[in-house]
Amino acid sequence: MNGSDKTDRRERILRAAVQEKLLEPETALLAGFIDLDGVDETVTSLHRAFPDSLRVLHAFAAKANCLVPVLKELRRNGMGCEVASAGELAQALEAGFEPEHIVFDSPAKTRTELERALSLGIAVNADSFQELSRLDEILATRRSRSRIGVRINPQIGAGSITAMSTATTTSKFGIPLEDEGNRQRLLRTYRDRPWLTWVHTHIGSQGCPVDLIAQGIAKAVEFAEEINTHLGRRQVTGIDIGGGLPVNFDTDETTPGFDTYVDHLREHAPALFSGEYEIVTEFGRSVLAKNGFTAAYVEYTKTAGGRPIAITHAGAQVATRTVFAPDAWPLRIEAHDPDGRAKHGRSVPQDIAGPCCFAGDLLARNRELPLLDAGDLVVVPDTGAYYFSTPFHYNSLPEPAVHGARVDTDGQVTFQLLRPAQADHLMPALAGR
Known part of the structure; x- marks a missing residue:
């Protein structure tokens, strides 16, 4: 499979995941996917x-x-x-x-x-x-x-x-x-x-x-x-x-x-x-890096010092090496709309930040991408190894679901749950207050 085929299949899997609500802006903010x-x-x-x-x-x-x-x-x-x-x-x-x-x-x-x-x-x-x-x-x-x-x-x-x-x-x-x-x-x-x-x-x-x-x-x-x-x-x-x-x-x-x-x-x-x-x-x-990707919603956007910042739900908890050693472990970032379609248009330098409560929780700094909006999706390719499979439990952030995906000759995507999302143990306590 050449590079363009891999790109097309990744977007097909992403769009199917949105349609099946494996990614959903209230309940499934972040997920990992493996192209089986x-x-x-x-x-x-x-x-x-x-x-x-x-x-x-x-x-x-x-x-x-x-x-x-x-x-x-x-x-x-x-x-x-x-x-x-x-x-x-x-x-x-x-x-x-x-x-x-x-x-x-x-x-x-x-x-x-x-x-x-x-x-x-x-x-x-x-x-x-x-x-x-x-x-x-x-x-x-x-x-x-x-x-x-x-x-x-x-x-x-x-x-x-x-x-x-x-x-x-x-x-x-x-x-x-x-x-x-x-x-x-x-x-x-x-x-x-x-x-x-x-x-x-x-x-x-x-x-x-x-x-x-x-x-x-x-x-x-x-x-x-x-x-x-x-x-x-x-x-x-x-x-x-x-x-x-x-x-x-x-x-x-x-x-x-x-x-x-x-x-x-x-x-x-x-x-x-x-x-x-x-x-x-x-x-x-x-074996696995290029056969997996991470997808996360953009929760908010803001500007600081004239630079746009997208606050996403993917950070150090699923991309630990990239956050703490960005020069050694840079990752590509792709911008998608809420339906999973690739965003196009003029690229704008922007920071892609994660949810962790420390200033260095950044997936990318000053990265040129189509301007991200709240509700968009960011995709992080090449993360099938060492990323979402071995999460870092900073801020007690829950482990995301991981889904396996297969695409048949007609382009239909079927999913297999490889790891369920970790329940947020604080939710029952907060609900009872």
């Missing part, structure tokens, strides 16, 4: 990017959108699930993922969490030497069918967003491969633990160029080869290459694609395609 057809297409493109000759599990990073109905859709599309907490593990199991299709990553796994994962046969990537010692203690008293690996940090540097770069010299994630003594210590670690059969790495996500990601993965693949050569046996049989494909937030075009990612891997890590290793990926944002 778009999700299907994206997952298909991910599967097709990797050769059929390889054994690959594409494990969706649950942190990107942990709504159980969404995880169920991804499972039906043949994906596994990568989890980073006990809560995400519970959601993955509720969504029906088989334990052997779940990967447990976290830098702070508790003994109880490890014991449960190992008892279920869930893959575990150890993040530190201390965690490996804890695994030694647990496995001394029980057997497990879990695939177990070590997360290494190839220390290749940062992308343009430091907070999203996990392969810096001092990253909190993984065992730093180039720190003095660590390479030899890791080789001994694998030698002494025949149950260590995987190597894991994750270079970063948004802001990390594809070539940097591929170079980091290449170092992990080279280290897997080094382990097997050093031991004189193929002990490492799988490589978890993480996720991190960056998303284009500037337009509706999906660039870079998974095929581009694979091309870079072929260039830097050809051994990954030898067929000798199982592969796990952990994509999250790149």
Whole structure:
């Protein structure tokens, strides 16, 4: 699906949502929408990017959108699930993922969490030497069918967003491969633990160029080869290459694609395609971001210092990263009339503000858009991952409803409730006054 098709489908979904009162200026002021057809297409493109000759599990990073109905859709599309907490593990199991299709990553796994994962046969990537010692203690008293690996940090540097770069010299994630003594210590670690059969790495996500990601993965693949050569046996049989494909937030075009990612891997890590290793990926944002959008009503408009301001119901509670780090996480804003039709006309620089009670709650500053009026709708594209699915509960603002949408060949839209709106717990108390 090209960019213009995605734009048209988004407006079709928006207008249908208004008609069905999924958006309504008194009772449904804000909602998130996921284009389920778009999700299907994206997952298909991910599967097709990797050769059929390889054994690959594409494990969706649950942190990107942990709504159980969404995880169920991804499972039906043949994906596994990568989890980073006990809560995400519970959601993955509720969504029906088989334990052997779940990967447990976290830098702070508790003994109880490890014991449960190992008892279920869930893959575990150890993040530190201390965690490996804890695994030694647990496995001394029980057997497990879990695939177990070590997360290494190839220390290749940062992308343009430091907070999203996990392969810096001092990253909190993984065992730093180039720190003095660590390479030899890791080789001994694998030698002494025949149950260590995987190597894991994750270079970063948004802001990390594809070539940097591929170079980091290449170092992990080279280290897997080094382990097997050093031991004189193929002990490492799988490589978890993480996720991190960056998303284009500037337009509706999906660039870079998974095929581009694979091309870079072929260039830097050809051994990954030898067929000798199982592969796990952990994509999250790149699967869902461009298949979701947020829509909210404009409640009021005003002018301050000569600049128009639209006060909307979408702010830090659903766009936390954009509000607190606008330079790193800018989002597009689209102006629509109350019926959901795109507004046209002369663009005017204006601020798009949210409802939270602090001055910095702005989705966009001085953004040129057709002048917004009270009762209009603003649409925030590319928010299918990390935005409305993981709300920030500032001012006790309720979580918005999230709806899945499908569009048939006749253009008819059908909706599926993925998360109901959170009831405002203050309303009964206020009504009784």
